[in-house]
Every structure is written in C-alpha cells, then in structure tokens.
Amino acid sequence: MNSKPLEKQFQPLLTVVGLDCPQQLISEAGDELHEKASKDDYKCFGYFPGMQAKAATLDFDLPKSKVFADKVSTITFDDKKFLFSFLRMSLIQQKGISPYHVDSDASAALTGDIAKISDTYIWRFLINLSDTHHRTLSYLDIDPQTVELQNKSGYVHYAGEIPEELIRFVNIPPRNGSKVSGVVFCASRVLHAGRDDEYGHFVAGYGCEITK
8 A cells, every 4th residue: 555645634733722711720620630640650640531431440530620621611723613522641751552543533532443534534632731841743744544554452553664754743832821732633634643751741632523
C-alpha cells in the first residue's frame, strides 16, 4: 500500500478560545487531579466520564473536575459543537503506549473500532490548561486510509515503521487566565500522539462526531 500525504482539510489548526468559566474552576480541577496523580504509580490521572459505564474500577470521585466539565460542557468552533470528553494531568513525562493513533470515538477514543473510522469524522479539540508549560501534539503527515492500521490496547494505531521525515509538531502555548490555546483536528483522520516534556501535562479534550 502506497501512503499519501494528509489532506489539507485535516491538517491540525492551532487556535485560541476564551472559556466561559472563572479560572478558579480550572485551578481547582487541576489541584484535584494533581493530588490523585501524585498517588498514582504512573503519576498520571484523568477524569473520563465517558468511561464510567465501561470501567467500574476507575476512580470517578472527582467533584471539582465534574464542576469544570459541567460548566464548560461544550465549545463551539468553526460551526462544530465539541462536547466535553476528558481532563487529564501528568506530573512527569509519559511514554505513550501507542505513539501514533487515530481516535475511534469522540468521548474516550478507546473503543478500537476500525470500521467506525471509515464512516465517521471524529473531530477533537485539545486544549492546554497548564498556565506554566506548553503541550505538544505530534502527528504524521500521512493519510491513515492509505497505510496499515491495527488495534492495540484499545487504540487504532499506525502499524508500520515511523517515517521520521513525515513527523510534524504543534506546540500549544500555556493558558492565560480563562483564555486557552488549543489544536483542532480530525482525530479519526490524523495519526497523532501527545508529547510530554519533564513537566508532564494538564489538558482537556472535547469531541465532535460527524457521520459521513
């Protein structure tokens, strides 16, 4: 199978939006996740309400995170209504279990349903909630429909050798009060991965599904 470049309409777009909430809510959710992450073996913790019915063993006792999610339940951008998907904080640099993957659903992105990717556009709005450090999104300039994909650990990911010359990066600046930077991209058509430095990350994800 001969790979082709990523279509222009799916190239990730860096943008800035104002969140309709006091920055105190963001800080309180961050403090809550920081406390949980500090006790986690991997120093990482998240609030994924879409996983609650599928993962009863996870800790969903995160009232401050829920307040934020309820207050900023949607973000509208470019005529798309993005619904809250998750909050996640890491206190250290993480090693991704799936370096470059596509999302198979808008809420948790972990259904691993390759068939769904072919008939649904899954758009993602990833925002950086850290007020001190940037967050980097890495992606491949490859059309995923022209390469081999496989399901691993719930992720639909690129199965071949990573072509370094096609790796791209988008640096998302830190938050300024309630004004946040984020990247919008079609997560079912962009092979992507988060990239941490030693400071970890504090991000929120929003999703939008559009049937073709």
